[in-house]
Amino acid sequence: MLIQTPPLISEPSATTELRDIFASIDAFSCPHRLNFHLHTVHSDGKMQPIDLIQQAISQPLSDLAITDHHAIAGYYIAKEYLDHFAAQSHYPQSLPNLWTGIEINASLIFTEVHILGYSFDPEHEAMQPYVQSKTTAGLDYQAISVIKSIHLAGGLAVLAHPARYRRSPEDLIPAAAALGIDGVETYYGYDNSDPWKPSPKQTEEIRQIADTYGLLHTCGTDSHGFKISRRL
Template sequence: MVVNFARTSTSADTLRQVFQKVDAQSCPKLFNFHMHTVHSDGKLQPSTLMEQAIAIGLQGLAITDHHSIAGYQAAQAWLKNWQWRNSSENAPDLWSGVEINANLLDVEVHILAYAFEPEHPSLKPYLQKKPTTGKHYQANNVITAIHQSGGLAVLAHPVRYKRSHVDLIAAAAERGIDGVEAFYAYNNPKPWRPSALETQQVQQLADEYQLFNTCGTDTHGLNLLQRL
């Protein structure tokens, strides 16, 4: 498998196809679209993260540091070197990713951006290693910027916020969100598994609004198979 460096609209099309097939068994051993490195509030070095991803056998992943793509860029460089040394081995697809704070219905939410062009000017305000303010902080503007950069926008962990996920998903869909993080472990179980009730509720809303379902461990610790 040739790694997709997520620099063209084709990579977003490929990711759409993956999202259409994501289910409760996809994460954390086939796909993982939510993880953090030392470049935001995580503990993993990008190189260690990629070593774990390959050891696990991930087919695809995205590093989603908060307001930074430095971890993704380091992982991308590491993976390219790994491929040169292991040309006969399958490599996972690595998509660009970032987690962005935003205001939605007067509540702060997190929006995950995937498969965007990292150098696109529309995303520059969101890649400064800190949350934005003013108009850039509004969810509709975040989603628009992600789309302008060729990427996909996903509402992270919809049941974690101070307002009902029913209201938030409806509002996000109205503003053009592409997907919701349906498969998420809200109580940090070991081994990792998506929370059954919350997953069912989010999936039903995703179906209603014709949104993708995505999955991710939201890893902040030293193990990609866990959140903490």
């Protein structure tokens, strides 16, 4: 097995904590304990951020991220609500951890892919081209720039749903690994099943490739509807 080279940029302790969470993920982690791919009305989802975080509290999830496309407003709204809820709660330690998240369009070996960013500083100047509610262009659109920007902002970069693109995971994952990506969204439901579950064939294929390059595994429902536990 090849071991991924550690990032050259000093990693914040919170990001190291999230890295450890990703390292523990398996096929049963989502959607009842973790969910690292969720959308709100601030991109192409149907849920209000407060509705989403209320579901996360009720479920309850231990960790989640709102990953709106090129937008961070949903995170701020959900975080404010969660902080207020925690201040009123007798058991704030039992509430979910909400991580910063985003989904960014990028070009990887001449193929448009989506790169998920986690645990980054949303105010960092490196992230500003990617939080304007629109796809970037030029150098900013290149996967190497997206990955570098997420790292500069202290975060982790993950290749979303690797089996949904024009080129295969066998092509895309090694190319992303060569650019320093941290992980891949290994556990993903490509058939939109209800209840949600990761697609076995694609999961096994992607897991093996990711392991070859020492990459982390993540999971998420990619929810765009009114339930965080399923995609649509």
